[in-house]
Amino acid sequence: MAGQKQDRSQQEIEKAVILGLVSSDQTLEMLMEYFDELTFLASTAGAQVVKQFYQKLSMPNSKTYVGSGKLIEIANYIKTHEIDLAIIDDELSPSQQNYLEKTFECKVIDRSMLILDIFALRAKTVQAKTQVELAQMQYLLPRLRGMWSHLDRIKGGIGMRGAGEKEIETDRRVAKYKINQLKIKLKQIDVQNKTRRKNRGQLIRVALVGYTNTGKSTIMNLLSKSAVFAENKLFATVDTTVRKVVIETTAFLLSDTVGFIRKLPHHLIESFKSTLDESRESDILLHVVDLSHPHFEDQLKVVLKTLQEIDASNKTIITIYNKIDLYKKKAYDELMPKAKKEELFNKLQKSIRQQHKGPVIFLSATQGINIVTLKDTLLKEVIKHYRIRYPYKHSFY
Ligand SMILES: Nc1nc2c(ncn2[C@@H]2O[C@H](COP(=O)(O)OP(=O)(O)OP(=O)(O)O)[C@@H](O)[C@H]2O)c(=O)[nH]1
Ligand SMILES: [Mg+2]
Structure with a gap:
């Protein structure tokens, strides 16, 4: 909730350990990649990851998540290093979470809760705040009983912001009532938004979509000369911004919205459905991929699947x-001749282009490379859509 949002700089950095599994469907390499992302998520939320723990297990233990030896090792580490928080890479069941908290004697949160927490910090509009609150309440509902009550040294911070802080003491009945109220509120906001979207008239709509931190807001700023919040943190944008953009003489609407991520909490997708409507109702999608990310292909797949x-x-x-x-x-390599670099990059571009049906653009939004190509391609597609929609109304294009 808004009043509980705190300034990151005034807040103490929490010390965290992260824990995950090398399992039958997750190799060590994959886990390390998830850990990188989890560490980035943790720092976005205001925690510093000081140690990683993992164990090879074909599947998580239904009660204790990891084996007993590992539990002791982690508990000892937590005690001797005064760790505030253990972050688990998977979604925990309420009983696993309870067990781990009792054993570790510190806060235990999973990936979903961490993402929800960041969303609670980032949400600015009433709609986004309500959506996050709903997702948090739904997540908390099965976990309300006894949650963290045995830990008196915990005063707040990660995992306790937004709905978490206020509603933790309430019983399930009150929580269910609250969930209903939030749903009603969201429906009302939704109706208002739908009317507003309709009133935007007959303009073609373009939506920026993509994995978090790929540069969507930076591109939005480039194309619309607006000041949308962009920074090197995950989920810098949680709300939707819509701007009217004119290229040459053709106008269209461009929207920038929340980024996607692997293992996005199910409740978040559910409650963010109406924010995602912006993408669903648009005519053209600008799918932004971060080519410099070591796992950009996986990220691309996650986005296509979410779409x-x-x-x-x-x-x-x-x-x-x-x-x-x-x-x-x-x-x-820095010493590689320029011509060789170009040759390799051309090869890469060619092979990537072959994987897409639609247009592909290689861009540097911050260095201003290929912006003209982006504008030209976008303009061509927008005009194509106007022609299909209004074959006799040439004033549009
Ligand atoms: N080197 C480099 N950095 C870039 C480029 N484009 C964007 N960035 C940086 O990448 C970071 C993320 O950019 P954003 O525009 O906030 O990304 P986003 O996709 O809107 O992120 P979320 O809102 O968190 O989903 C920022 O630090 C940008 O300055 C680029 O072409 N080159
Ligand atoms: Mg953004």
Whole structure:
């Protein structure tokens, strides 16, 4: 909730350990990648990860998550290093969470809760705040009984913001009532938004979509010259911004919205459905990929899958491979001749283009590389859509 939002700089950094499993469907390499992301999420939420723990188990133990030896090792570490918080890479069941908290004697939160917490910090509009609160309440409902009550040294912080802080003491009946109230409130906001969207008239709508931190807001700023919050943190944007953009003489609406992430909590997708409507109702999607990310292909797949889940996958998609400046810096040795770098990069572009049906653009939003190509391609697609929608109304294009 808004009043409980705190300034990051005034807040103490919490010391955290992270824990995950190498399991039958998750290799060590995959886990390390998840850990990188979890560490980034943790720092976005205001925690510093000081140690990683993992165990090889074909599947999580239903009561204790990891084996007993590992539990002792972690509990000892937590005690001797005064750790505030243990972050678990998977979604925990309420009983696993209870067990781990008793054993570790510190706060235990899972990936879902961490993401929900960041969303609670980032949400600015009433709609986004209500959506996050609903997701938190739904997440907390099965976990309300006895949650953290045995831990008197915990005063707040990560996992306790937003709904968590206020509602923890309430019983399930009150929580259920609250969930209903939030749903009603969201429906009302939704109706207002739908009317507003209709009133936007006949303009073609373009939505920026993509994994979190790929550069969507930076591109929004470039195209619309607006000041949308962009920074090197996960989920800098949780709300939706819509701007009217004019390229040459053609006008269209461009929206920037919340980024996607792996293992996005189910409740969040559910309650953010109406924010995601912006993408569902748009004519063209600008799918932004961070080419410099070591796992950009996985991220791309997650986004396409999420688009499918929200029924937004059968649209014209322009795929933007952003941060080519950073990619080149990382991938090619400084001493490599320029011509060789170009040759390799051309090869990469060719093979990536073959994987897409729609237009593909290689961009550096911050260095201003290929912006003209982006604008030209976008303009062409927008005009195509105007022609289909209004074959006789040439004033649009
Ligand atoms: N090197 C480099 N950095 C970039 C480029 N484009 C964006 N960035 C940086 O990447 C970070 C994330 O950019 P945002 O525009 O906030 O990304 P986003 O996709 O809106 O992120 P969320 O709102 O968190 O989903 C910022 O630090 C940007 O400055 C680029 O072309 N090259
Ligand atoms: Mg953003």
